[in-house]
Amino acid sequence: MSTVALLGAIELGLIYGLVALGVFLSFRVLDFPDLTVDGSFPLGAAVVATAVTSGIDPWLGTLLAMAAGALAGLVTAVLNVRFKILHLLASILTMIALYSINLRIMGRPNIALLTEPTLMTPLERLSLPLYATRPLLLAAVVLVCVLLLIRFLLSEIGLAMRATGANPRMAEAQGIAVGGITCLGMALSNALVALAGALFAQANGFADVTLGTGTIVVGLAAVIIGETVLPGRSVPVAVVGCVVGSLFYRVVVALALEADILGLQASDLNLITAVLVGVALVLPATRAKLMARLAPVR
Incomplete structure (x- = not known):
């Protein structure tokens, strides 16, 4: 693999690492299967693209994208908490609505x-090529998000959120506002996904209404692979594992697509994803059985 291809895979891995963090927050912490991310990812791209082309500062545009993503996650949570719509169905409704909303925001399919x-x-002013400097900026953003998320999950309100996902009835019995915590967690989750969409649009130079297709699959793949690569139940390990899983996933995909002996094409991306996730799911159980067989009999 060439250096450019490797750095490109790392760049995508860092961006989708933010998606993995958002999916981890909803799927693992809150136990809330959320398909909103397929809509909030292009929502972040649409908002920042519209803001930048309207003359708004890119940093402010990125913050607006995060706010829009948080609002999308909040809508899904309210549909579930307030109106008792099944979480999966609530997220599907929001995802479908976001397709039209993204078109409205951009005014056309792509920008x-x-x-x-x-x-x-600003990276263009540096002496280094863009394909080398972009991953550094993205790594800094991801590092800040990882540290803030770890700090949040280890705080009192983060502990309440983890308790809500583990056992909502027990959490409510302990005086935790389960509905409010769910709304907060879903807002934070989709804000991270929208941030990833905003960074993707700025790094690749375009925003498109179809960017979100399969985002949830990639996020889940990164979370599951991360749990396999970095097994552990502590919060820091789990959070870092999401980013590691995303990077591992993207590098493996790039290697598979560039390996001529396999004969794979870009259209085989979903097949590669399915195989990787399948291996990540089977490996822990297989490893446990192997270790049990090799353990000395007492």
Whole structure:
């Protein structure tokens, strides 16, 4: 694999690492299967693209994208908590609505950002090539998000959120506002996904209404692979594992697509994802059985 291809895979891995963090928050912490991410990812891209092309500062546009993603997650949570709609169905309803909302925001199916100032524009002044400097900026953003998320989950309100996901009835009996905690967690989850969408649009120079297709699959793949690569029940290990899983997933996909002996094409991405996730799910049980067989009999 060439250096450019490797750095490109790392760049995508870092961006989708934020998606993995959002999916981890909803899927693992809150036990809330959330398909809203397929809509909040392109929502973040749509908001930042519209903001940047309207002359708004890219940093402010990125914050607006996160706010829009948080609002989308909040809508899903309210449909579930207040109106008692099944969480999966509530997220599907929000995801479907976001497709039309994203079209409304952009005014057309896609927006080009190649000539617009973005967060990546200051990197062009450096002596290093963009394909080398972009991953550094993205790594800094991901590092800040990882540290903040770990700090949050270890705080009192983070503990309440973890308790809500583990046992809602017991959490409510302990005086935790389960509905409010669920709304907060879903808002934070989709804010991270929208941030990933905003960074993706600025790094690749375009926003498209179809960007979110399969985002939930990639996020889940990163979470599951991360749990396999970095097994452990502590919060820091689990959070870091999401980013590691995303990076591992993207590098393996890039290697598989570039290996001529396998004969894979870009259209085989879903097949590669299915195989990787399948291996990640089977490996822990297989490893446990192997260790049990090799253990000395007492």
